[in-house]
Amino acid sequence: APYLQVNKLWKHYGNFAALKEVSLEIEEGEFVCFLGPSGCGKTTLLRAIAGLDPQSRGEIVQGGQTISRLPPEQRDFGIVFQSYALFPNLTVTQNIAYGLRSLKKSRQEVAQKVNELLETIGLPDMAHKYPAQLSGGQQQRIALARALATEPSLLLLDEPLSALDARVRLHLRQEIRSLQRKLGITTIMVTHDQDEALAMADRIVVMNHGIIEQVGTPEQVYRRP
Numbered sequence: 748a749p750y751l752q753v754n755k756l757w758k759h760y761g762n763f764a765a766l767k768e769v770s771l772e773i774e775e776g777e778f779v780c781f782l783g784p785s786g787c788g789k790t791t792l793l794r795a796i797a798g799l800d801p802q803s804r805g806e807i808v809q810g811g812q813t814i815s816r817l818p819p820e821q822r823d824f825g826i827v828f829q830s831y832a833l834f835p836n837l838t839v840t841q842n843i844a845y846g847l848r849s850l851k852k853s854r855q856e857v858a859q860k861v862n863e864l865l866e867t868i869g870l871p872d873m874a875h876k877y878p879a880q881l882s883g884g885q886q887q888r889i890a891l892a893r894a895l896a897t898e899p900s901l902l903l904l905d906e907p908l909s910a911l912d913a914r915v916r917l918h919l920r921q922e923i924r925s926l927q928r929k930l931g932i933t934t935i936m937v938t939h940d941q942d943e944a945l946a947m948a949d950r951i952v953v954m955n956h957g958i959i960e961q962v963g964t965p966e967q968v969y970r971r972p
């Protein structure tokens with residue numbers, strides 16, 4: 748069975764339907780991009796998978812379990828937003844450790860996990876810095892480490908690169924993809940950038956006006972008819 752199944756999902760804001768009976772299947776370990784113009788419903792679909800907004804109708808199944816009615820704390824995911832969303836008054840270590848503390852890990856376990864993640868994202872010397880002392884690309888790497896700290900089975904990325912300058916963006920594309928491959932973690936990334944989706948995705952979900960227009964590999968989606 749697919750790792751993630753979205754079945755006939757609807758999301759209304761008042762009378763406006765942001766998602767109209769959206770269905771989708773994602774396999775374990777896939778890197779999937781939601782692609783489409785601003786306002787087409789990409790973020791709404793990602794947030795529905797995370798349980799961050801009440802959905803209107805439909806079902807979401809993750810790892811064989813129906814999660815549609817579970818609050819976000821009871822779902823299994825890590826998430827990275829466009830604008831870093833790091834806690835400005837916490838150090839890098841404290842930011843990354845944030846989710847771990849609620850799991851009641853020992854200080855030693857937390858310190859070990861944080862160090863391991865800082866190595867993984869290539870920022871071993873940043874442990875005691877504050878977010879404002881870091882570049883945008885470094886902050887986004889920290890946000891990624893924080894999302895991965897609890898070892899979730901699903902990684903959700905909401906336009907994680909769009910606030911960064913072009914050079915950093917290209918670099919981080921590769922870093923995220925190689926980290927994702929190494930961990931084998933099922934990943935969904937929202938983007939409005941075709942080039943980014945083409946470069947990164949195993950499969951692209953093309954959305955428009957609250958529906959899925961097309962799903963396929965980059966080759967399938969971009970092949971001329």
Ligand code: ADP
Binds near residue numbers: 785
């Ligand atoms: P995308 O991520 O593709 O840019 P969104 O999922 O953010 O699009 O939004 C889809 C549509 O739903 C847009 O028309 C947006 O204006 C609308 N929308 C999103 N959030 C809300 C909200 N909280 N209240 C009302 N409308 C919303």
Ligand code: ADP
Binds near residue numbers: 785
């Ligand atoms: P995106 O970068 O995904 O396009 P937006 O800028 O559309 O995001 O939305 C940013 C925030 O504003 C989101 O939390 C979204 O839910 C909310 N939002 C978007 N459109 C509306 C709307 N028409 N009414 C109220 N809230 C909205």
